[in-house]
Amino acid sequence: MTPSSSALPRQTKRYEQKRQAILDAAVRLFNQKGLKGTTLADVAQSVGLITNSVTYYYRKRRSSRPRASCAPSTCWKG
Structure with a gap:
Protein backbone atom coordinates (compact mmCIF):
# COMPACT_ATOMS: atom_id res chain seq x y z
CA MET A 1 0.00 0.00 0.00
CA THR A 2 1.59 3.29 -1.07
CA PRO A 3 0.89 6.60 0.63
CA SER A 4 -1.15 9.11 -1.30
CA SER A 5 0.69 12.05 -2.77
CA SER A 6 -1.17 14.38 -0.40
CA ALA A 7 0.39 12.55 2.58
CA LEU A 8 3.91 13.29 1.36
CA PRO A 9 5.53 16.70 1.90
CA ARG A 10 5.84 18.94 -1.10
CA GLN A 11 9.46 18.75 -2.18
CA THR A 12 10.44 22.30 -2.99
CA LYS A 13 13.94 23.73 -3.15
CA ARG A 14 13.51 25.07 0.39
CA TYR A 15 12.36 21.65 1.58
CA GLU A 16 15.44 20.00 0.07
CA GLN A 17 17.74 22.65 1.57
CA LYS A 18 16.28 22.19 5.05
CA ARG A 19 16.48 18.41 4.70
CA GLN A 20 20.16 18.71 3.74
CA ALA A 21 20.80 21.08 6.67
CA ILE A 22 19.28 18.49 9.03
CA LEU A 23 21.46 15.77 7.55
CA ASP A 24 24.60 17.93 7.80
CA ALA A 25 23.80 18.75 11.42
CA ALA A 26 23.21 15.07 12.18
CA VAL A 27 26.59 14.12 10.68
CA ARG A 28 28.33 16.83 12.68
CA LEU A 29 26.63 15.79 15.93
CA PHE A 30 27.19 12.07 15.29
CA ASN A 31 30.90 12.86 14.90
CA GLN A 32 30.94 14.91 18.11
CA LYS A 33 28.69 12.82 20.36
CA VAL A 54 12.32 17.18 12.04
CA THR A 55 9.86 14.35 11.50
CA TYR A 56 8.30 16.39 8.70
CA TYR A 57 11.57 16.13 6.78
CA TYR A 58 12.52 12.64 7.94
CA ARG A 59 9.43 10.55 8.68
CA LYS A 60 11.33 8.00 10.75
CA ARG A 61 14.11 8.90 13.14
CA ARG A 62 16.35 6.16 11.85
CA SER A 63 15.94 7.24 8.22
CA SER A 64 18.66 9.88 8.68
CA ARG A 65 21.15 7.50 10.30
CA PRO A 66 22.08 5.39 7.26
CA ARG A 67 22.46 8.49 5.11
CA ALA A 68 24.51 10.28 7.74
CA SER A 69 26.74 7.31 8.46
CA CYS A 70 27.40 6.93 4.73
CA ALA A 71 28.45 10.56 4.34
CA PRO A 72 31.79 11.22 2.65
CA SER A 73 34.85 10.52 4.76
CA THR A 74 35.67 14.22 4.70
CA CYS A 75 32.86 14.68 7.24
CA TRP A 76 34.06 11.85 9.46
CA LYS A 77 36.43 12.86 12.20
CA GLY A 78 36.68 9.63 14.11
Whole structure:
Protein backbone atom coordinates (compact mmCIF):
# COMPACT_ATOMS: atom_id res chain seq x y z
CA MET A 1 0.00 0.00 0.00
CA THR A 2 1.59 3.29 -1.07
CA PRO A 3 0.89 6.60 0.63
CA SER A 4 -1.15 9.11 -1.30
CA SER A 5 0.69 12.05 -2.77
CA SER A 6 -1.17 14.38 -0.40
CA ALA A 7 0.39 12.55 2.58
CA LEU A 8 3.91 13.29 1.36
CA PRO A 9 5.53 16.70 1.90
CA ARG A 10 5.84 18.94 -1.10
CA GLN A 11 9.46 18.75 -2.18
CA THR A 12 10.44 22.30 -2.99
CA LYS A 13 13.94 23.73 -3.15
CA ARG A 14 13.51 25.07 0.39
CA TYR A 15 12.36 21.65 1.58
CA GLU A 16 15.44 20.00 0.07
CA GLN A 17 17.74 22.65 1.57
CA LYS A 18 16.28 22.19 5.05
CA ARG A 19 16.48 18.41 4.70
CA GLN A 20 20.16 18.71 3.74
CA ALA A 21 20.80 21.08 6.67
CA ILE A 22 19.28 18.49 9.03
CA LEU A 23 21.46 15.77 7.55
CA ASP A 24 24.60 17.93 7.80
CA ALA A 25 23.80 18.75 11.42
CA ALA A 26 23.21 15.07 12.18
CA VAL A 27 26.59 14.12 10.68
CA ARG A 28 28.33 16.83 12.68
CA LEU A 29 26.63 15.79 15.93
CA PHE A 30 27.19 12.07 15.29
CA ASN A 31 30.90 12.86 14.90
CA GLN A 32 30.94 14.91 18.11
CA LYS A 33 28.69 12.82 20.36
CA GLY A 34 28.34 9.46 18.62
CA LEU A 35 25.11 7.83 17.48
CA LYS A 36 23.93 6.97 20.97
CA GLY A 37 24.84 10.38 22.37
CA THR A 38 22.94 12.37 19.76
CA THR A 39 19.25 13.01 20.23
CA LEU A 40 16.68 14.16 17.75
CA ALA A 41 16.29 17.26 19.91
CA ASP A 42 20.02 18.00 19.47
CA VAL A 43 19.71 17.83 15.70
CA ALA A 44 16.53 19.90 15.67
CA GLN A 45 17.99 22.60 17.89
CA SER A 46 21.12 22.89 15.76
CA VAL A 47 19.04 23.78 12.68
CA GLY A 48 16.51 25.97 14.48
CA LEU A 49 13.60 23.54 14.54
CA ILE A 50 11.56 21.87 17.23
CA THR A 51 11.91 18.12 17.53
CA ASN A 52 8.54 17.35 15.96
CA SER A 53 9.39 19.46 12.90
CA VAL A 54 12.32 17.18 12.04
CA THR A 55 9.86 14.35 11.50
CA TYR A 56 8.30 16.39 8.70
CA TYR A 57 11.57 16.13 6.78
CA TYR A 58 12.52 12.64 7.94
CA ARG A 59 9.43 10.55 8.68
CA LYS A 60 11.33 8.00 10.75
CA ARG A 61 14.11 8.90 13.14
CA ARG A 62 16.35 6.16 11.85
CA SER A 63 15.94 7.24 8.22
CA SER A 64 18.66 9.88 8.68
CA ARG A 65 21.15 7.50 10.30
CA PRO A 66 22.08 5.39 7.26
CA ARG A 67 22.46 8.49 5.11
CA ALA A 68 24.51 10.28 7.74
CA SER A 69 26.74 7.31 8.46
CA CYS A 70 27.40 6.93 4.73
CA ALA A 71 28.45 10.56 4.34
CA PRO A 72 31.79 11.22 2.65
CA SER A 73 34.85 10.52 4.76
CA THR A 74 35.67 14.22 4.70
CA CYS A 75 32.86 14.68 7.24
CA TRP A 76 34.06 11.85 9.46
CA LYS A 77 36.43 12.86 12.20
CA GLY A 78 36.68 9.63 14.11
